[in-house]
Amino acid sequence: NAGVTQTPKFQVLKTGQSMTLQCAQDMNHEYMSWYRQDPGMGLRLIHYSVGAGITDQGEVPNGYNVSRSTTEDFPLRLLSAAPSQTSVYFCASSFTGSPTEAFFGQGTRLTVV
Amino acid sequence: DAKTTQPTSMDCAEGRAANLPCNHSTISGNEYVYWYRQIHSQGPQYIIHGLKNNETNEMASLIITEDRKSSTLILPHATLRDTAVYYCIVRVALADKLIFGTGTRLQVFP
Numbered sequence: 001n002a003g004v005t006q007t008p009k010f011q012v013l014k015t016g017q018s019m020t021l022q023c024a025q026d027m028n029h030e031y032m033s034w035y036r037q038d039p040g041m042g043l044r045l046i047h048y049s050v051g052a053g054i055t056d057q058g059e060v061p062n063g064y065n066v067s068r069s070t071t072e073d074f075p076l077r078l079l080s081a082a083p084s085q086t087s088v089y090f091c092a093s094s095f096t097g098s099p100t101e102a103f104f105g106q107g108t109r110l111t112v113v
Numbered sequence: 114d115a116k117t118t119q120p121t122s123m124d125c126a127e128g129r130a131a132n133l134p135c136n137h138s139t140i141s142g143n144e145y146v147y148w149y150r151q152i153h154s155q156g157p158q159y160i161i162h163g164l165k166n167n168e169t170n171e172m173a174s175l176i177i178t179e180d181r182k183s184s185t186l187i188l189p190h191a192t193l194r195d196t197a198v199y200y201c202i203v204r205v206a207l208a209d210k211l212i213f214g215t216g217t218r219l220q221v222f223p
Contacts, residue, residue, distance in 0.1 A: 042215045090156050
């Protein structure tokens with residue numbers, strides 16, 4: 001059972017480039033979300049989804065797009081990378097509608113130069 | 114979601130109990146208390162959650178005060194592998210969002 005899988009693990013981008021961070025889960029979870037974590041800080045919610053076709057903004061959505069075409073996948077797109085988006089990105093998933101645990105991926109470390 | 118307040122850092126000797134406090138004085142009746150931890154730079158790991166009764170699982174115990182305004186996570190026999198940042202989160206029962214604060218950095222020493 002793979003759980004939550006994020007790819008790539010590391011990425012270096014130039015300012016202005018675009019890219020997609022991948023997140024996949026095999027637990028049939030309805031809820032998926034993306035966080036970013038800057039050095040010495042807690043995690044901040046970027047976007048989330050309560051099911052296929054439904055997405056919503058979190059605390060820090062600017063500069064990021066998401067879509068949810070399947071239950072399993074929740075990609076995060078950086079449209080035009082900026083140095084301020086240098087961070088570690090975590091994807092999480094869980095069942096909805098009940099007090100249950102969330103499962104996190106191992107993170108993608110992104111550097112924008 | 115209610116805000117939480119945690120100490121920035123704590124130390125604990127290996128083999129001793131680690132007691133991590135959390136203040137959530139504005140918690141509502143339908144909000145649960147969750148604890149997660151993050152070891153080094155890994156993804157956060159779920160530990161335990163509770164509503165108003167004390168809870169225990171294989172990892173830890175959660176003690177919630179009767180007025181629910183504060184709670185304590187107890188690691189009964191801390192090991193070096195328990196060194197991590199511990200996050201206390203208050204979350205509405207049927208909501209799915211987890212809003213993280215800055216957590217408590219627990220250092221377990223030999």
